[in-house]
Amino acid sequence: MPSSTSSSERLGLGSPQQHSPLRDIPQAPWPRILWAAVLVCAALLGAWEAYWRSEWFVPSIRNSDGLWALTRTRIQTEGGHGTVVVSSSRLLFDLHLEAWREETGQLPIQLGLEGTSPRPFLADVARDTAFKGLVVVGVTPPLFFPPPGGERLTALAFAKQWSPADQFGQQVSMRFVEPVFAFYDPDTALFTVLKRQPFWPQRPGLPPQMPKVRKLANTRSTRQSDMWDKVERDPAYQKIARDTWLAFINAPRPPLPPPEVLKKGFEALLAEVAGDVRRIRERGGEVVFVRAPSSGPFLAAENGGFPRERTWEPLLQATDAVGIHFEDHADLRDVELPEWSHIAAGDTDRFTRALVRHLREALVAKGTPRQELGR
Template sequence: MPSSISSSDETSSAQPLRAGFVRLTAADRPGVAQPVPVRDIPVQPWRWIWIGAAVLALLLTGAWEWQWRAYGVTPGYRNSNGEWAMQRRRIDQGEGGKTVLIGSSRVLFDVQLTQWQRLTGERPIQLAMEGTSPLPMLEDLAADPNFKGRLVVGVAPLLFFTGYAYRGDVVPYTHKQTPSQKIGNWLSMHLIEPWLAFDDPDFALATVVKRQAWPARDGTHPYIAVRKLADTGADRDTHMWTKLQTDAGYRALARRIWAQQFHRPPPPNMDTPAKQRTVVDEQIRRAVVAVATLRARGVQVVFVRPPSIGPFHAFEEKVLPRAQTWDVLLRRTGAPGIHFEDHPQLRGYEQPEWSHIAATDARRFTTALVPLVEGQLAPAPPARLASTKP
């Protein structure tokens, strides 16, 4: 039955016959109410349009990949929350008795898993995370009865004793990771990451656009975000990106990025000596509780302070002196510690941007570190430390 405002007859009779029209409008139906618009789909060579679009997409993707390979980037694995979660789940899947590494980027970049395995016969589980205090990971492991192994805790003063956790969301992410996220991460690791160099957050188009030399507002000094510093393997075996050694301009950029914090005012929660002591004490208190829980379960814990040099080390000692941080941590936790300043074999490595050991030296550093760690932990079985050659 025709409605009071329009009908199929009216629609068909009012439809203009002009070629290529887009839709019927009120102008096409004087005195007739506007019905639901009707759109013609013009006849097009859709097959060739789709082929052309696919070819263009492949060409643009290839050009973007070529651009970054020419810059020195190689395909590798992303240090994503999903890939950290894969390593963390190993503890609950039957590997809870292994040696686990936690800490910040120095433990992640400087300690080489393959060399550790060569020296001890065991490949540690790498759970260090860049820009992040290891305390969330320490507390997570303390709460997990499945973990009964040995724990190496890296201490970067500016992160450990302030509680700063740039990637701190990785722990709750791991415990709430959905099946679709697990599948997506698996697909990424097997189908994308090993083949495409540009698949790195530092080379995302939005990131590249954002860091262009846009005009700054008067009186402002834009903060330069940390750039790519490392290459990562499938089980998070990581080393510093060799570009920091071979490219003087990129090395200078990395140093300039670190230097930004040397002259910035302290955060509001640490802008007085009293506030700073409160923050430091809270981080040490958290460590004391977690270490006590772990040791009650039989877990051996050792703290490691990897090396830093130059202006970076000077800044660390200025704002968070060893006597007020590291020494207090060891005294209150009762755990052993290895500080690079106390061991000549942990000093003298190339550190292009003052904070991390170059890839060519990281294996030697691991060779020097492992016997010290083994000496502080439970007695090693006979197979351990079979070789100390790099």
């Protein structure tokens, strides 16, 4: 480290004559360069946009942590008396929010997050003293019953430290960028596209990697998420979606802990969920559980790994809550599941109206009707 004098020794303060040396500006025809650079960028972006539109992409709202946080704020801004949905992807994709609004008079606050356990989100709503309404909890057994996890758990932390800059950026993005550009989708991000190309050889010594879940839905600003056309109508893409699920279903699992450990863990889970339900009820709220449809290998794996009588039934018993299981209702079973796990966009309206009806009837039968469900 040299011991030369600092620049401060050479320069004083407060005198315009003593400016530090200005940076060099390269001699070049800058206006021409600037415009040409903008044109180059615009031309390349135009081609990129055209390519992704040809691949069935359409402009849609990003299902980002920012959109989730914005939706979460509705609990406060709407007075805490509405309906909140906490779930993994099933109820996120399966519910038709406009149909729900038509049935009940209220637009639900959709807080479902794909591939993520809803339990931390139920606990978050339970802690929120502003909330006094109805919580609809989606139960996808492989995500609900194991210890909470999932990539989108970050949404909770993000919402708690959501800065003013983040909030402004979310508004700009969802009003002026996302509704315009089809390529502005996480599935088309440059390095995501690059890494999923089939030409990369398997690296020797590296354990087989789980495939990344590809785009399944288009999201709206309400977080209404409709299954993407391509999943329903492009057999090759539908196969990719199904193969992804098969890879998850057939992935080698670590050995299960001893039965007494499992039992203790499950009892702790029930106690935790029952505690959250109790807290919500103490404020005048209510919680209902929904097991949304699955089919094919997914249903077989779920029923095999998480038998209803040992998971779903004890959950309802421990929480003394209403639960709607799709297998109990013909109108909830009568839906198309193109990739075995989520309802086709065209069936979600009918499914949602039937679900609201079943919930309403079950709550009335239990003697706890809810005004959030209307009528």
